[in-house]
Amino acid sequence: MEDTSKLNTSKLGTKEYWDDFYALENSNFKENPGDTGECWFADNDAEEKMIEFLMDNLDQQNIHRDCSMIDLGTGNGHLLFQLHEEGFNGPMMGVDYSEKSVQFAREISESQFPGYENIKFEAADIFDPNWECSAYDVVLDKGTLDAIALSGIKLDGDRSVVDVYPKVVEKLLKKDSVFLITSCNFTQEELIRIVESDSLKVWKTIDYPVFEFGGVKGTTICSIAFVKR
Numbered sequence: 001m002e003d004t005s006k007l008n009t010s011k012l013g014t015k016e017y018w019d020d021f022y023a024l025e026n027s028n029f030k031e032n033p034g035d036t037g038e039c040w041f042a043d044n045d046a047e048e049k050m051i052e053f054l055m056d057n058l059d060q061q062n063i064h065r066d067c068s069m070i071d072l073g074t075g076n077g078h079l080l081f082q083l084h085e086e087g088f089n090g091p092m093m094g095v096d097y098s099e100k101s102v103q104f105a106r107e108i109s110e111s112q113f114p115g116y117e118n119i120k121f122e123a124a125d126i127f128d129p130n131w132e133c134s135a136y137d138v139v140l141d142k143g144t145l146d147a148i149a150l151s152g153i154k155l156d157g158d159r160s161v162v163d164v165y166p167k168v169v170e171k172l173l174k175k176d177s178v179f180l181i182t183s184c185n186f187t188q189e190e191l192i193r194i195v196e197s198d199s200l201k202v203w204k205t206i207d208y209p210v211f212e213f214g215g216v217k218g219t220t221i222c223s224i225a226f227v228k229r
């Protein structure tokens with residue numbers, strides 16, 4: 001059977017694509033401050049479901065209202081802003097390798113939450129070995145591994161970024177902390193195969209509507225929470 005976890009490359013896997021994308025979104029925002037840009041997987045209510053998941057699991061593992069969180073490949077920062085709106089008030093960090101994304105997210109933050117200091121944004125490539133990062137209670141990914149997988153980039157000679165990704169996540173997690181990821185490019189089984197390790201174990205999953213086509217059942221999207229043991 002074909003290994004569908006190895007995806008073809010695409011422009012969505014390049015920094016240039018995201019720089020252009022967020023530069024355009026930022027100029028739209030400047031013209032119309034109500035337009036804070038695209039919310040990835042909005043059709044599937046993924047953002048709402050991820051936030052609901054964290055609320056339903058409050059005070060389990062390290063999930064608390066004031067816990068620290070990092071959003072990998074934060075884009076316009078929408079997930080973090082919504083978490084704040086829903087009452088999460090701990091230190092939050094949005095990281096993205098596109099400086100244009102970070103500039104855009106900071107401008108939204110200044111305009112919508114003036115003076116609020118607990119959501120910060122940083123421009124960094126999560127695979128950069130010199131990136132100085134801390135450890136968090138919750139690590140979030142909405143669509144970022146999907147984009148990364150389309151880059152086809154190899155690290156240290158021959159290791160694909162997808163293979164290295166779980167190590168990056170592990171480094172960012174405190175013990176007993178949760179990594180919550182949503183993907184549309186990988187099935188639940190593929191995502192577990194990619195992420196699970198001796199220290200990262202599947203904890204819970206989020207349910208999405210199931211479709212049936214040609215006798216095969218599936219979902220268009222999946223969200224999985226892993227715990228660092």
Ligand SMILES: C[S@@+](CC[C@H](N)C(=O)[O-])C[C@H]1O[C@@H](n2cnc3c(N)ncnc32)[C@H](O)[C@@H]1O
Nearest residue numbers: 018040073074075096097098125126142143147
């Ligand atoms: C599909 S978008 C998702 C954006 C956001 N999470 C959302 O849900 O709207 C993927 C994001 O990952 C970022 N990204 C891709 N590779 C990255 C890397 N190596 N380090 C940091 N950010 C990266 C891109 O700039 C882009 O903002």
